Amino acid sequence: QVQLIESGGGSVQAGGSLTLSCKASGDMWSHYCWGWFRQVPGKEREGVASIESDGSSSYVDASVKDRFTISQDNANQILYLHMNSLKPEDTARYFCASDALVSWNPCTPQVHYETIEDWGQGTQVTVSS
Secondary structure (H helix, E strand, O other), rough: EEEEEEEOOOEOOOOOOOEEEEEEEEEOOOOOEEEEEEEEOOOOEEEEEEEEEEOOEEEEEEOOOOOEEEEEEHOOOEEEEEEOOOOHOOOEEEEEEEEEEEOOOOOOOOHHHHHHHEEOOOOOEEEOO
């Protein structure tokens, strides 16, 4: 069983920055993909960024590519999402997700969220204009 706990959300003004963290624990796979999704009420959950556990590849959705970056601390099993130049349209609940690389393949945020095995509870990001 994998547990994912997000933190770092909050309220910021447009143009500000936040870094989200996701701490993983439990029985992580030897090779896995993990990443960030976001969701606003009434809309489907959408992928933001993802990265392979060995760091061999990472992807950031084109809609945020020039403002967001994804990174990881493998030793401590922590995933990060660094968000800069935040916009009101970035307001959403951000979720951390993970799955074995054999399942989440290719490891991109374009995969449909319903196919991913493990999820955190999410952390709210609110950007005001």
